[in-house]
Amino acid sequence: MSVTAAGGFRAAGTAAGLKPSGTPDVALVVNDGPRRDAAAVFTSNRCKANPVLWSERTVTDGRLNAVVLNSGGANCYNGPEGFQTTHASAELVAELVGGGAFDVAVCSTGLIGQQLDRPLLENGIKAAAGALDGDGGHAAAEAILTTDSVAKEAVVERDGWAVGGMAKGAGMLAPALATMLVVLTTDAVAEPADLDAALRAATASTFDRLDTDGCMSTNDTVLLLASGASGVSPGRAALTAAVTTACADLARQLWVDAEGSHHDIQIEVTGAVTEADAVEVGRAVARSNLFKAAVFGGDPNWGRVLAAVGTTGAVFEPNDIDVVMNGVRVCRAGGTELASPSTDVDLSGRHVHVLVELNAGERAATVLTSDLTHDYVHENAAYST
Amino acid sequence: MSVTAAGGFRAAGTAAGLKPSGTPDVALVVNDGPRRDAAAVFTSNRCKANPVLWSERTVTDGRLNAVVLNSGGANCYNGPEGFQTTHASAELVAELVGGGAFDVAVCSTGLIGQQLDRPLLENGIKAAAGALDGDGGHAAAEAILTTDSVAKEAVVERDGWAVGGMAKGAGMLAPALATMLVVLTTDAVAEPADLDAALRAATASTFDRLDTDGCMSTNDTVLLLASGASGVSPGRAALTAAVTTACADLARQLWVDAEGSHHDIQIEVTGAVTEADAVEVGRAVARSNLFKAAVFGGDPNWGRVLAAVGTTGAVFEPNDIDVVMNGVRVCRAGGTELASPSTDVDLSGRHVHVLVELNAGERAATVLTSDLTHDYVHENAAYST
Incomplete structure (x- = not known):
């Protein structure tokens, strides 16, 4: 209807x-x-x-x-x-x-x-x-x-x-x-x-x-x-x-239904000082080709998440950040505390949830993105030809 | 040495x-x-x-x-x-x-x-x-x-x-x-x-x-x-x-030697009011996954160039922009004047030169990038695994 x-x-x-x-x-x-x-x-x-x-x-x-x-x-x-x-x-x-x-x-x-x-x-x-x-x-x-x-x-x-x-x-x-x-x-x-x-x-x-x-x-x-x-x-x-x-x-x-995607990636950012900060951080992760290619490869590469977070102007201390991927806390306090091994993360399903806890404030936002795949490259290399 | x-x-x-x-x-x-x-x-x-x-x-x-x-x-x-x-x-x-x-x-x-x-x-x-x-x-x-x-x-x-x-x-x-x-x-x-x-x-x-x-x-x-x-x-x-x-x-x-690249893309921006404008425009094009995938596919998709230019804050009038790809002027005055068919553009070689003429000022800059390829996705999906 x-x-x-x-x-x-x-x-x-x-x-x-x-x-x-x-x-x-x-x-x-x-x-x-x-x-x-x-x-x-x-x-x-x-x-x-x-x-x-x-x-x-x-x-x-x-x-x-x-x-x-x-x-x-x-x-x-x-x-x-x-x-x-x-x-x-x-x-x-x-x-x-x-x-x-x-x-x-x-x-x-x-x-x-x-x-x-x-x-x-x-x-x-x-x-x-x-x-x-x-x-x-x-x-x-x-x-x-x-x-x-x-x-x-x-x-x-x-x-x-x-x-x-x-x-x-x-x-x-x-x-x-x-x-x-x-x-x-x-x-x-x-x-x-x-x-x-x-x-x-x-x-x-x-x-x-x-x-x-x-x-x-x-x-x-x-x-x-x-x-x-x-x-x-x-x-x-x-x-x-x-x-x-x-x-x-x-x-x-x-x-x-995003072009060529194999994973639907939900990036939830919490503990931000402002909602705009949370959106900026989520967007930076969503735009990291390296992170998106890693998800396609089933690789829970949280280092690429932090590298993307670090490009933003959001309020945070690098050593306060936790990263949780599909329920597994792979990074605690920016790597300064013992975390779970990333090999515990299961990325075989279509849905991927990435939680970035900035631990700086009380605001949150979620950004949705997709992985970077061969199908994306193929579809966009072939679109007009 | x-x-x-x-x-x-x-x-x-x-x-x-x-x-x-x-x-x-x-x-x-x-x-x-x-x-x-x-x-x-x-x-x-x-x-x-x-x-x-x-x-x-x-x-x-x-x-x-x-x-x-x-x-x-x-x-x-x-x-x-x-x-x-x-x-x-x-x-x-x-x-x-x-x-x-x-x-x-x-x-x-x-x-x-x-x-x-x-x-x-x-x-x-x-x-x-x-x-x-x-x-x-x-x-x-x-x-x-x-x-x-x-x-x-x-x-x-x-x-x-x-x-x-x-x-x-x-x-x-x-x-x-x-x-x-x-x-x-x-x-x-x-x-x-x-x-x-x-x-x-x-x-x-x-x-x-x-x-x-x-x-x-x-x-x-x-x-x-x-x-x-x-x-x-x-x-x-x-x-x-x-x-x-x-x-x-x-x-x-x-x-x-960029990871997985098949084309070395040189984005030259001229006619900018400031060098910073020229760099911003060049960078926006360099970061367009759609444009980079099109180059990989041999598709001189100048529409994706303009779409990227339009995301910037640089000084320009959309209908003043020319785009030249590997020597072929595929867009004149933002499409308002007759241009060469994009089928004349040869992207079979490794080097790709994209000239974006903003026609707004006298400054210029060149940004270097690569195409988005299956090899890039593969290399970055497989890097840590």
Whole structure:
């Protein structure tokens, strides 16, 4: 169901022929109201794709009628023609579903630097508009996938209202948003300011803590649309909680489907003076190619964890740090006290939990990442060829 | 010749049995004077190995008589016993070659978190002291290697004086020094302040611009020892130039021997407002796993270059950037003008030149990196097992 789990939304996915594989590549999500409030967060990459440049402008008034998404091309760094394609897509959706082009957000994903085939895209949009359905959430979720192996969908049911969502993203997952497109919908009644606050809080503690390969995308977009169809006004706190639950669910699905990964690595940092310190430390470990390659090799190399921690500006004393891998305390007090042998650590399973205890304060954070594998190298060496 | 190319130095390398392979693993470099001035730079990692903690203190007075180095163990994060091993090594060298322990720098490289076998190490030091020779530079260079495939040595001859050097380092090469040990020697007459200035300038434009895998070591050390044996006082500028030449030569040798690399990637950034901007941009590209995997796959994926550039805080306009790969201008004005097809780029050779023209200012910098390959993953997944 995903984006159509909440009342007031229809969706569709169609195969427009943008992808050589012939799999679905155009998705449309329409808000039938009665309200059309919206919020969004975008990549902080300064090299932004055309649909990001467009959608940033359209959402400034806190209103969206629809979102059109395509896989099969990022529509990025391809000049004025690329921006015109985005604009034309929005105009066409507005014609088909009502409202103005500025009420239509556009998202694209795929290769950078190539033009989208506009006639194919426009035919796909028309087909999607004709196929819009209150049960179309799954079809839409299928149509936005690139290297993903499965569709990512989430539904959070509340008393009389709901939040639904779909996501795509398997590589280029990094902070300040993964390379991902996410559309969240709710039938709650909420003002744009509430939606914005809920979305920013939710993404900060979920998608922003997913860092599978340290690479930041040009196209990341997370949209939240509210139809008000339930007639329920849950308030900002309840809305934030539900949106966060949906985002955490989708982030987890992105994590376990990361390109080429053999291990899902959860890096929990405790004893930090600030949450920002904890995130910085977790991120540094998540970005250590040496540590990630060691996990792939089944090697509980905690020295590489400490080497990564040492690159940060977080408050800690090197000789206060403990490291626990899958329950085994392999480093006590920075190696100054007797610890368990790392040969006791079992990395044969898919899930790896790394606990870094800074022992400097009371704050904590968890960052999710993946191991660095032959499959990752293969997939990213072969992607565009 | 390396460290013994300059007058006043003897060196040796021996196999102490610290490495299971039985290859040489202890090196000793002794300054016979008449002067014993010295300078050093160390890793900026806050999790520092015991030999770094020791050597930082010994060099504060600008004097060193000798350097003892071992491979086969980083002597890092192994508690008080590890520091005592470093201290004992320095005491032993002082006994054997004269002077005090505080005139002996210590360097270690290898796995973190394990104790060095002190009796083996001490026997190795004694053997090295017995083997010290004015032609021992190459033997010393051989004894500090870990995953390196070849010894790295450099000699810069000047009128009546010289600079020699040796280096090790093949992985964990990142800014603020690669994971590497470097010992440079000169028979020039120079004050510690001149040596320090020359060494900092030289490393900033050479080793600090080598970033093969984004990982920063706990053990990085670069030492410069001056014997004054030539009687020539070249002055700070000439000294800096010669030391920079030696460092650039060694950095290049580290680059082309980076773990598992199939391509040596040179990222030249021009048109930056500041040199720091140019370095930041070059480093961001050098750290993009997606870009590095694409190069491995022979894919001139300039979109991944721009995506990396966009993560920086450098001054630029996205639509002003040109990208040239191996001489082919694959992106003009951020894709807004017609460029050459990326299929014209030949990545079949080992050398890859990426030129990023920001077109924002007049400054430039070059960062050296490697591609991300199956061999890198294999080598680092298997290193400690």
